Amino acid sequence: GAVVSQHPSRVICKSGTSVKIECRSLDFQATTMFWYRQFPKQSLMLMATSNEGSKATYEQGVEKDKFLINHASLTLSTLTVTSAHPEDSSFYICSARGDIPYEQYFGPGTRLTVT
Amino acid sequence: KNEVEQSPQNLTAQEGEFITINCSYSVGISALHWLQQHPGGGIVSLFMLSSGKKKHGRLIATINIQEKHSSLHITASHPRDSAVYICAVPLKYSGGGADGLTFGKGTHLIIQP
Numbered sequence: 001g002a003v004v005s006q007h008p009s010r011v012i013c014k015s016g017t018s019v020k021i022e023c024r025s026l027d028f029q030a031t032t033m034f035w036y037r038q039f040p041k042q043s044l045m046l047m048a049t050s051n052e053g054s055k056a057t058y059e060q061g062v063e064k065d066k067f068l069i070n071h072a073s074l075t076l077s078t079l080t081v082t083s084a085h086p087e088d089s090s091f092y093i094c095s096a097r098g099d100i101p102y103e104q105y106f107g108p109g110t111r112l113t114v115t
Numbered sequence: 116k117n118e119v120e121q122s123p124q125n126l127t128a129q130e131g132e133f134i135t136i137n138c139s140y141s142v143g144i145s146a147l148h149w150l151q152q153h154p155g156g157g158i159v160s161l162f163m164l165s166s167g168k169k170k171h172g173r174l175i176a177t178i179n180i181q182e183k184h185s186s187l188h189i190t191a192s193h194p195r196d197s198a199v200y201i202c203a204v205p206l207k208y209s210g211g212g213a214d215g216l217t218f219g220k221g222t223h224l225i226i227q228p
Contacts, residue, residue, distance in 0.1 A: 034215045038156070046206055046215040059206075059215075067152065091156045095216075102146035102165065102205075106158040 004096050006107035010075055013084055013114055021079045021110045023094030029074035029094035034104065035067075038091040050077045084114040117142040117204050121219035129227055134189040136222045138202030141183065148203040148216065149176050149187050161187070161200075192226045199223050 003026040013019050023033055032047040033050040048069050049057045056069035066088075077096075081088055091111050095104040118141045126135055138147070146165040148218040150158050162169050162176040164185070169176050173192075189196055199221040205214030 036216075043220050044158075044201070044203075044216075044218040046217065049215050093156075093158060102214075103163055104148065104160070106150070106160055108157045111156060 002098060002103075002104045002105045004030075004094065004107040006092075006094060006110050008110060009108060010111045011113070013112070015085055016083055016112055018082045019084055019112060020083075021092055021094075021112075023077045023079070023096070023107050025075045025096045025098070025105070028096075028098040028105075030077075030098060031074060032097040033071060033077040034095045035069060035077075035079050036093045036095070036098075044093065047079075055094055059109065081112065084112070086114045088112065089114045117144065117206055117217050119202055119204055119217055119219040121202050121222055123222060124220065125223045125225075127225045127227065130193060131177075132192050132226075134192050134196070134226075136187045136200050136202075136224070138185045138187070138219055139183055140185075140202075140204045142204075143148070143183075144204045145214070147178055147185050150201040150203060150218075152172055152199040152201060152221065154198075154216065158201075189224075194226045194228050197225050200226070 005024045007022045031052050035047045036044045038044045048063045050069045050071040052071045058064045071077040093109040094107045120139045123135045127154045148163050149161040151217045164178050175188040202219040203216040206217040
């Protein structure tokens with residue numbers, strides 16, 4: 001149980017375009033999902049916390065107008081990178097929290113390359 | 116905010132050796148996570164623990180809440196254990212369990228045959 005999927009696993013897009021990444025909890029309901037990113041040779045960093053039915057909470061330094069998060073249902077959160085630039089190229093990972101306190105289940109990640 | 120320190124950063128060992136990776140954090144936590152990341156990037160959750168010790172196969176994780184320290188051990192290491200091992204704790208301890216994580220820089224482990 002407790003499987004989280006992400007789609008797509010890899011995406012290459014041109015500078016200036018927008019890219020949407022989906023994060024789904026497949027066999028449980030996730031009231032809270034987290035979005036992280038990892039630049040090459042760096043640690044994972046929390047970008048935002050996504051709560052179903054409410055606005056996401058962004059960490060300091062993360063532009064909310066650039067990284068649009070929508071958590072429209074208990075099984076789906078989406079991250080849209082708007083007007084992507086090469087510096088947005090990164091590995092984006094989501095995690096989802098179920099009913100068990102403190103547990104987080106990670107998705108497989110999405111590698112974004114902006115050319 | 117919590118800060119995480121991991122050691123060692125890099126570790127190369129021979130197959131069969133006992134491996135220890137250490138993690139220290141700065142602020143009280145609800146739970147600590149040990150994760151494994153392979154070259155492709157995917158994250159596998161190994162352990163989540165809030166006290167004591169957990170064991171899964173050849174992996175053992177311990178935590179000392181008072182000392183704010185955790186260790187991950189691998190017994191009878193094998194080349195397939197080669198990966199990056201990452202320690203993570205809640206970024207901001209709220210006690211509510213819905214906390215995003217902050218991560219250590221990871222330990223790059225290579226097990227040679």
